[in-house]
Amino acid sequence: MSISPLSPLEDIKTRSRFLRGTIAKELENPVTGAIPEADTKLLKFHGSYMQDDRDIRDERRKQKLEPAYAFMVRARLPGGVISPDQWLALDELAQKYATRGLRITTRQTFQWHGILKRNLRAFMQGIHDARATTIAACGDVNRQVISSVNPHLSSQHALTQAWVQRLSDHFLPRTSAYAEIWLGGEQVGEAVDEEPIYGNDSAYLPRKFKIGIAIPPTNDCDVFANDLGLVAIIENGELQGFNVAVGGGMGATAGDPTTYPRLGTLIGFTRPEHVVAVAEAVVTLQRDHGDRKERQHARLKYTIDRLGVDWFREQVGLRAGVPLEPLRPYRFAHNGDRYGWSRGEDGRWHLGLYIASGRLWDQDGLRLQTGMREIARVLQGEFRLTCNQNLVIANVDEADRAAIDALVEEYGLDGYKEQSGIRRHHIACVALPTCGLxxxxSERYAPVLLPKLEALLDAHGLRDAPILLRLSGCPNGCSRPYLGEIALVGRALGRYDLRLGADFIGERLNVLYRENVAEAEILSSLDALFGQYARERVADEGFGDFLVRVGVIQADPRGPHAAVPDRKASAA
Structure with a gap:
């Protein structure tokens, strides 16, 4: 464990009695819609953030009212797989307790906004009744484990989904606080807990930790953006194991050059029987060596850059009890989602739907939330949420396709058929009015910005060009903006950093092109670049690759292979 002085949050965690704090007591306080600051930090481990409506914050202050506090709740749904019965139960909770419907996050799960404090317990109990949970969906622990959603190769999805579930279960906190606070579990005598992975001093990890599994040739989960990325190596239908990447992370702090986005570094290959031990070695190395003094430097990426990739690779082998093997060959082709019907190798069908910014809500003449509810009532397969905020209606029989199509058309869920290339590949975080950071x-700006970008693209004959667009209301990176061919990162109301030049497979970060600019300069800059791209691109060349090739930007050299000079030899 680090001997540096603990940050204030470290003290809150170690004094929390394994994440209890005074949450249970404060939920019963009718005087305020909030809970104390220390408890808000602990509440994250239970899957919830306290927020307030920033649109009306000033008005309420003038009226001498406290902010309009409410809570965001996020579920833990490993790999984003949901049964129709679960969908209906989670949708019912949204109707009863939440505002703005269901929202698909960039980590393959749902989050709900606007839950009042007095309803939190009932909401959490409802998620539990739906055979799901919110524990460790947030906080300084391993969070939601994500994976590729490839509708063509359903057998491969099944192979990796089993490991997604196993890894998710393995890293769940063991504390009984969750059951006591939310599920009516009674504490008998003094609470006795232990956390064999996260530490019996109840300090847990220095910061959040994320795991992702990708199935080549699809990198739709941006596997190298995770603290631990696993690239599945499947040959002749058999899972051979995983290439292991460590140290990915998207967050940065505005004005602090010591913070930065980073892609995970590939450090070796592990066989299936060792993957849990390797994952635990990575997590516990971060537990023991992560920076607990400065939270801005507490993610695994900083630990690795401080201590060195070679040292970290060796330590993983020692803790896992087996050294990592040379990397296996793989190839990514894209990291976007597939839309429309696809037939899997087993003959069953999968329908990919475009969901703007992941928001399933009945508004603007569309009834998306109602439509998905009606589909869930007849579906015999399952739903799969994607890391690009879309969803797949999966495992549909041929005989049921017509009924699904009719509902998709009736409720306006067929927008994927006519969307532009840039609209189909955009991601936006929630941002205002609820996110405190x-x-x-971001989300509210996307429908304003996209028509303007489409007009520019139309003028240059580029409407169908697939371009990765990422919008973020701040530098923290929930929408993975640093992996966008075009990205806007919020600096102030109406002003953004314009970043350009990531690739379309998630193996290259973008770079800053224009700093702290308003919409007019953003559109002017992109208009000129779109024109150059239309005139000078080569066949099948992505926008980001083009910008690097012609020298508009200099590519960021940091990538998953940067610290593995023998990659070609090991992949031969």
């Missing part, structure tokens, strides 16, 4: 608009 937001510096600019």
């Amino acid at each position: 937001a510096m600019a608009e």
Whole structure:
């Protein structure tokens, strides 16, 4: 364990009695819609953030009212797989307790906004009744484990989904606090807990930790953006194991050059029987060596850059009890989602739907939330949420396709058929009005910005060109903006950093092109670049690759292979 002085949050965790704090007591306080600051930090481990409506914050202050506090709740749904019965139960909770419907996150799960404090317990109990949970969906622990959603190769999805579930279960906190607070579990005598992975001093990890599994040739989960990325190596239908990447992370702090986005570094290959031990070695190395003094430097990426990739690779082998093997060959082709019907190798069908910014809500003449509810009532297969905020209606029989199509058309869920290339590949974080970190608009700005970008693209004959667009209300990176061919990162209301030049497979970060600019300069800059791209691109060349090739930007050299000079030899 680090001997540096503990940050204030470290003290809160170690004094929390394994994440209890005074949450249970404060939920019963009718005087305020909030809970104390220390408890808000602990509440994250239970899957919830306290927020307030920033649109009306000033008005309420003038009226001498406290902010309009409410809570965001996030579920833990490993790999984003949901049964129709679960969908209906989670949708019912949204109707009863939440505002703005269901929202698909960039980590393959649902989150709900606007839950009042007095309803939190009932909401959590409802998620439990739906055979799901919210524990460790947030906080300084391993969070939601994500994976590729490839509708063509259903057998491969099944192979990796089993490991997604196993890894998710393995890293769940063991504390009984969750059951006591939310599920009516009674504490008998003094609470006795232990956390064999996260530490019996109840300090847990220095910061959040994320795991992702990708199935080549699809990198739709941006596997190298995770603290631990696993690239599945499947040959002749058999899972051979995983290439292991460590140290990915998207967050940065505005104005602090010591913080930065980073892609995970590939350090070796592990066989299936060793993957849990390797994952635990990575997690516990971060537990023991992560920076607990400065939270801005507490993610695994900083630990690795401080101590060195070679040292970290060796330590993983020692803790896992087996050294990592040379990397296996793989190839990514894209990291976007597939839309429309696809037939899997087993003959069953999968329908990919485009969901703008992941928001399933009945508004603007569309009834998306109602439509998905009606589909869930007849579906015999399952739903799969994607890391690009879309969803797949999976494992549909041929005989049921017509009924699904009719509902998709009736409720306006067929927008994927006519969307532009840039609209189909955009991601936007929630940002204002609920996110306390937001510096600019994101989700609410997307429908304003996209038509303007489409007009520019139309003028240059590029409407169908697939371009990765990422919008973020702040530098923290929930929408993975640093992996966008075009990205806007919020700096203030109406002002963004314009970043350009990531690739379309998630193996290259973008770079800063224009700093702290308003919409007019953003559109002017992109208009000129779109024109150059239309005139000078080569066949099948992505926008980001083009910008690097012609020298508009200099590519960021940091990538998953940067610290593995023998990759070609090991992949031969």
